[in-house]
Amino acid sequence: MTKQDISLYVNGRRYDIRVEPRKTLADALRDDCNLTGTHLGCEHGVCGACTIIVDGETVRSCLMFAVQADGRTLRTVEGLAKGNELHPLQSAFIEHHALQCGYCTPGFLMLATGVLERDPDIADDELRDILSSNLCRCTGYENIVKAVRAAAEQMKAAR
Ligand code: FES
Ligand code: FES
Structure with a gap:
């Protein structure tokens, strides 16, 4: 399948990645951005382990394709602490x-x-x-x- 170039803005940093259109946002975060703090449980929208924030809204990232997040602002668990100071x-x-x-x-x-x-x-x-x-x-x-x-x-x- 042809891959697509997308840019994700995650926790204030830009990630330019190339993904298949069928790849979920959760997988793209983990595999392509190396942000493995977002966990995968059920992979079909039931457990909430993959919850992140997209443009201010909480989203189950296993239910969204990475290409749908192109250009959008994401927050994951890695962005909660400020340096050594926990949220x-x-x-x-x-x-x-x-x-x-x-x-x-x-x-x-x-x-x-x-x-x-x-x-x-x-x-x-x-x-x-x-x-x-x-x-x-x-x-x-x-x-x-x-x-x-x-x-x-x-x-x-x-x-
Ligand atoms: S992995 Fe269970 S809701 Fe996404
Ligand atoms: S599933 Fe183990 S702490 Fe919640």
């Missing part, structure tokens, strides 16, 4: 034991980033509803919810 969500996940194997964690972090940037005062019910869209088979969700709540308070205080 408040990352710190809160550690502090509240919101991960075990960590496989689902990048997806949860990006989902929660999108949520809190859009609505830092989100109601508990709505937050739980949104977080339930991603799957974690280790921790149970209680600590993930606690961590996101704690990060929300910290992010509000820092504004």
Whole structure:
């Protein structure tokens, strides 16, 4: 299949890559940009492990073709920390034991980033509803919810 030249703007850096039109964005990030923080679980839109932010919207990157992201601005888990300083969500996940194997964690972090940037005062019910869209088979969700709540308070205080 003929490959196509595309440019992805990921975490403030431009990646010029050549991909087959059928290649998913998740695979392009991992294989062609060497950004393996975005995980793949189900590869058909169910688990949320591949969640990233595209032009400000959370997206399951296994459901998008890389060519559809040509010229667009992406954020992945690699862009959350600023140098050695972890993002408040990352710190809160550690502090509240919101991960075990960590496989689902990048997806949860990006989902929660999108949520809190859009609505830092989100109601508990709505937050739980949104977080339930991603799957974690280790921790149970209680600590993930606690961590996101704690990060929300910290992010509000820092504004
Ligand atoms: S790998 Fe994309 S939703 Fe599961
Ligand atoms: S921490 Fe293992 S799947 Fe969530």
